[in-house]
Amino acid sequence: MKKHFYIILLLFPLLIQSQEFIKGKLITSQSFKNKFPLILASIDGFIERKVLDDNGSFQLRIEKEQPEYTIHFNINDSIVKTYIFKHSWTKRKRFKLISFSKKCDITIKNAIEDRKNDCLKLYVYQEEELTEEDLNIQLKYNFTYILITNEDILNFDCYKKYNHTALRCFILDKDLSRNIINKNTIGIGNAIINGPCLK
Secondary structure: OHHHHHHHHHHHHHHHHHOOEEEEEEEOOHHHHHHOOOOEEEEOOOOOEEEOOOOOEEEEEOOOOOOEEEEEEEEOOEEEEEEEEEHHHHHOOOOEEEEOOOOOOOOHHHHHHHHHOOOOEEEEEOOOOOOHHHHHHHHHHOOEEEEEOHHHHHHHHHHHHHHHHHHHHHHHHHOOOHHHOOOOEOOHHHOOOOOOOOO
């Protein structure tokens, strides 16, 4: 009986440690969640991986206590964001809020300037190269497709806002049909193309 008691005492710290969790919530736009419904969270050096829920929340068990933990967020097997989570935050009752986006240099103002200079762009999310049809449409309507991969996806919402402004300008200035634009153009599915270009 005493032997079992001592074993329990020895294992008790490990049992307590195994019940500690990293709880976080990745803040993204609804458009981003719609485009990328499966985002995987993992801790560098740990085995467990979790898919974020519909709210962007996740909970990962601490396998080995450390002063801080490197969390990786993956989309399509590519790391798209890394975040340092301090061990002291595991004591929080609420989920730690983690912003997905970073400071964005691509703005609606850029789209307006590009329109004035007749050098508008459309940001496209895809791994493959542009097709010959894409290249021909670029030439015909005088704009440039910019390919975005997982490495650049942190600015997804910036690209979407730029594209929405650019698309309104295309309809107003160039009579460009949405039907012939690359289907992977960010935000094209829910772009509001009615109204003034500069709005």
